[in-house]
Amino acid sequence: MMLKVILLLVTSLSVAHAYCSLSFYANNRRGSNVFTFDEGHNATITMRCYGSSSSRERYDVYWASNNVKYIDYGVRVYRLYWEAYRFYRLSKYYNVVDGVKITGSGEYTSTAIIQFDFDSMNTTFNGSRIGLVDAYFGYRVLGSQEIIVTCCKTSELPSFIAPVGTHDNTACMADVQVDCTSGSLFRNSLTYLPFVTLTCSSSSKWENTSNVQCLPSCQEPILARPLYLYDYVQPITPAGTTSRIRCRSGQMYRTTDPKYFVSGWPTIECKADGGWNDPEVACWTGLVMDFTIKQRQFISGFQVLLYCKANHEGNGVKVELGKEFFIAENVVFENITMTSQHNGVVASCIELERSGNVIKKSETKLNVLYSPALISKDLNYALETGNSGEIVIKFQANPVISQGSIHVFKNGTSLSNYYLMVDGNLHSVVLHFVKVEAEDFGNYKLIVQTSTFGLSPLTANFSISESVTTSPNAFKSGDIAAIALSGVLTIALITFALTMAYKKLNGEEKRKRKSVNPNETMVTYEPETHNYEDIDGNSGENNLERAHSGYENMHIGQVQPNAYHMQDQRSEQRTKQLPLKPPPYEVENRYS
Structure with missing residues (x-):
């Protein structure tokens, strides 16, 4: 693999007839005059030369080993010809540097590029130089670059970090990616780093090791919704980090006894063992019945929180819900499911003293709506x-x-x-x-x-x-007729029985009266006609008047047994006792 090592150095020179600047690149960065390479790896150095003169110029590129005092005493490897604002020819002189392939390009352009490809950079090139000499005006050195090969080994890394991947601990390296042997890697104790790249300095020491730390850490916590972290937390967080938590909806409450609604900002903390402490809170998003309303309406199947809190710490509270009782100290925090059985029930929140005396009682009547049920x-x-x-x-x-x-x-x-x-x-x-x-x-x-x-x-x-x-x-219609006939017969039998009983009782009563007072005066009447017989010679009318007025000289004969009766239209014999006040009939006086 070709490793491009680039560092930028710009040297400029203005002469009477030309302008030329040199740029050396290694590892894609600019900075000091030191090139840093990995020993044993391929490397490339690129030199660019720019001209700005219309006259004819000539430049030589030199390579000087570390034991050559002056650059122009080294080996001339390339000559560049400049004229009319361009390099019109590049001539290679010698390639006497072992292990380095030197090439040139840029004819008929304003930029000439001389590239040095190292098959294997090693310490033999340490201290060597590359330079540009003005060969047209007295061999003046326009600029040069020293090559320094550094050697940093992974065996020299701090003990809390190790290289990522597999490396030869004895090999020289220009840079290396490292991670923590335990815990997680952070910069300045705050910023998490999945890895960090350390660079070998010119003094062959790893740089920036003091800025990184390996600390116990936690991954971003996963909270039960709708709880969420109010403060930002990194995906990897160092131990000791805290964050406030809140509810996106609902009310926050303690999940451990005694349960009650929480106000404020509870926090969670990343512990050294890599876990977060239990916040012991959750969010209640359902319905709450706190007994502050006289009547509440719910739907069957909904979860309802019965929340009854004492006004004074240490007092007992009791919730009555039909046949259910919930008793606790200071607060009742009970979750129930509403059913049709709760419809119409009066729920009570009662605060009690330690002695059991009732301090306060609040009531709420429940109206539970429920689906039609067979x-x-x-x-x-x-x-x-x-x-x-x-x-x-x-x-x-x-x-x-x-x-x-x-x-x-x-x-x-x-x-x-x-x-x-x-x-x-x-x-x-x-x-x-x-x-x-x-x-x-x-x-x-x-x-x-x-x-x-x-x-x-x-x-x-x-x-x-x-x-x-x-x-x-x-x-059936026949069943209805049978039931009606049975009713009629029952009524007839009851009537007959009552009639017979009446007659028997009436006869017994009559016999008792006769035995007690055989001279009892009776009056007989006939429904159709009233024929009264006046035994004293007075008219019946006078006798009737005296009867009505209570005339004392009126004489009524004694009643003989079975002698004075009347026949009604049904040929039924009846006997009546004379009332205290005679009826308006003509009175018949009869004597035996």
Whole structure:
């Protein structure tokens, strides 16, 4: 491999008839008069000469070894002829330098290039020189360049670094790429370097070793989103580096007990073992219920954080959520999943003293929206042909579903013989058949739509088949008639039994009265006519008036057993006790 070693030196000379400047290149850089080569490697030196005179000039290129005092005492290797602003001829004189191939180019141009190709640069060329002499005006030296071959070995590198790749530790090198034996390479303790190139100086010492360090390091940390590093961190960071962290969204909280929301700027640090310390924080991006609102609405299935914090450090807190209880000191930080069972529940945040006394209580009523869910389990129905019938499919939902959101299909055709009944969150879809026919049997589909974001519609498949027996969902017309007849007969039997009991009780009562007071006065009446017999010779009208007025001289005869009765239109005998105040009938006085 040809190694181009280039260093720039410009020497200019103005003469009466010409102007010429020399440029030496090695390793693509300009600087001192020293060329630095790798011993044992190929190298190239290029010399350029520029002219600016229209007159005829002549220049000689010389090579002088390290033991030649003056450059023009060396070996002339090339002569350059200049005229009319150009080099019109380059003549090679001698090539007596062993191991160096010397070539020239640039005829009929304003720039002449003399190139020295070293097959193997070694210390034998150390101190040799290349120069340009003005051969037209008294052999004056216009410029020269000394070649110094340095020798830096990788065995002389500091112990904390090593060359990248494989190298001969005993070979001289002009430069080398190095990396750390342990840890990572940094410049001035801050800037990470994947590698660094060290250069061999003219004194055969590696340069810039004091500017690099090998330090314990960490790779860029990976944080759980939405946590992120607020401060810039290099892909490779030295130990001791810290960075603040924040949440892109949500609220930051401690992940270890006691859990609570964090304010400020937590930091993480790169440790000497190559890892980052655990920040013990995370970001809560879900819903938070802190009991500051009297009523909250959630959607079933959402994660909700119950956050109940004591106002005074050391006090206990308790959260009541239906039948669930969460108790902690200072703060309750509990994540739950909302379900339909939480709908309507009143959640409480209670702060307690150490003695257990309640200091403060905050309540929030939950309104949990949830997707329509079936309550009916068996969706296979049976109806009898020729009779009326209906089926009922029940489901629950919150918010309430309207009639327009219910659709029933059979074989892709929308039906209309159904209606919706709602009782709170309980919904019943009733599919009614006035007369069940064979075409009503088959598979159906119920679709319950919801317009609430986050809730899913309900789709249920059900079937109706023919039944030869009584279905629990349908009645025969004959069964209804039988039930009605049975009711009538039952009422008749009850009426007859009550009548017989009444007659028996009435007869017993009458016998008791007669045994106690055989002279009991009774009055008889007939519904159709009222014929009263006046035994004292007064008119019945006067007797009736005295009866109504309580006249004391009115005489009513004693009642003989089975003597005074009346016959009604049904030939039924009845006996009545005379009321305290006589009725407005004509009174008949009879005596035995």
